Amino acid sequence: MFQLDLKNGKPIYEQVVDKFKELIINGVLKPDDKIPSVRDLAQQLTINPNTIQKAYRELEYQGYIYSVQGLGSFISHPKTTIDHVKANQLKEQISSDIFELLYMGIGTQELKDFLSSILTSWKGGKEND
Amino acid sequence: MFQLDLKNGKPIYEQVVDKFKELIINGVLKPDDKIPSVRDLAQQLTINPNTIQKAYRELEYQGYIYSVQGLGSFISHPKTTIDHVKANQLKEQISSDIFELLYMGIGTQELKDFLSSILTSWKGGKEND
DNA sequence: TAACTGTACTAATAGTTATAGTACATTACA
DNA sequence: TGTAATGTACTATAACTATTAGTACAGTTA
Numbered sequence: 001m002f003q004l005d006l007k008n009g010k011p012i013y014e015q016v017v018d019k020f021k022e023l024i025i026n027g028v029l030k031p032d033d034k035i036p037s038v039r040d041l042a043q044q045l046t047i048n049p050n051t052i053q054k055a056y057r058e059l060e061y062q063g064y065i066y067s068v069q070g071l072g073s074f075i076s077h078p079k080t081t082i083d084h085v086k087a088n089q090l091k092e093q094i095s096s097d098i099f100e101l102l103y104m105g106i107g108t109q110e111l112k113d114f115l116s117s118i119l120t121s122w123k124g125g126k127e128n129d
Numbered sequence: 130m131f132q133l134d135l136k137n138g139k140p141i142y143e144q145v146v147d148k149f150k151e152l153i154i155n156g157v158l159k160p161d162d163k164i165p166s167v168r169d170l171a172q173q174l175t176i177n178p179n180t181i182q183k184a185y186r187e188l189e190y191q192g193y194i195y196s197v198q199g200l201g202s203f204i205s206h207p208k209t210t211i212d213h214v215k216a217n218q219l220k221e222q223i224s225s226d227i228f229e230l231l232y233m234g235i236g237t238q239e240l241k242d243f244l245s246s247i248l249t250s251w252k253g254g255k256e257n258d
Numbered sequence: 259t260a261a262c263t264g265t266a267c268t269a270a271t272a273g274t275t276a277t278a279g280t281a282c283a284t285t286a287c288a
Numbered sequence: 289t290g291t292a293a294t295g296t297a298c299t300a301t302a303a304c305t306a307t308t309a310g311t312a313c314a315g316t317t318a
């Protein structure tokens with residue numbers, strides 16, 4: 001399903017969480033899609049099942065998947081209400097990253113073009129709904 | 130000089146690093162400004178000097194400060210060349226954060242306005258050079 | 259010399275991460 | 289019914305990280 005970088009410094013379960021979030025946000029995984037079982041994915045990635053379980057628990061806590069005993073784990077439906085606390089955290093992160101880029105000397109026009117290209121490339125799986 | 134959140138989950142030395150980076154990037158601290166000694170800042174924040182030392186070592190490694198034995202630690206002059214590896218890492222982080230905001234349901238126009246306001250507010254201490 | 263500075267260690271403690279193993283409840287299906 | 293697969297919840301252990309504590313040394317200033 002995807003690759004891991006075990007020498008990344010970043011905890012394995014966080015890498016799993018991030019990968020799934022990326023696939024969900026980019027529309028590769030769609031609502032009610034089934035994801036591999038804890039034991040299967042652990043075997044595929046040759047890591048311990050507990051590590052996957054921790055990742056799935058975190059993904060469920062963050063609202064990206066839901067799990068049903070005996071059935072498996074599945075992609076959640078997007079929320080209809082915005083979590084403003086989380087949104088503001090993301091905004092602050094974006095803000096400080098942009099400031100750091102500007103401090104490093106990136107051109108204002110280059111930065112604008114980069115941000116425009118992100119907005120343009122946003123499809124997010126909405127087109128197939 | 131600033132406040133710490135000891136119950137943040139984030140390591141203390143990383144919080145110190147981030148705070149200094151913020152002050153430097155926003156132009157509050159200017160090149161060759163002296164920052165508190167390892168022992169002084171540790172006393173101010175009531176934490177261990179080794180934690181501050183680790184933060185300063187990291188800041189020096191990242192190029193934000195320079196230290197001179199017997200003299201103290203000071204704000205570095207901005208680099209004249211862009212670190213493209215670091216710039217690309219920042220771009221990827223910005224990109225995924227923006228996608229996450231869009232996935233959460235933030236309006237495209239609201240996002241554009243937010244990004245514009247960041248660019249507008251960029252002064253970064255260049256005006257007093 | 260005395261006081262301050264950064265730097266480099268060792269050691270101990272607490273917390274986190276990952277692995278290993280076990281057990282139990284729920285679901286689907288033959 | 290029974291079996292296999294699933295999620296879930298534990299305990300235990302080892303390795304690593306973060307933090308504190310203490311000591312020591314070298315360079316700078318007055």
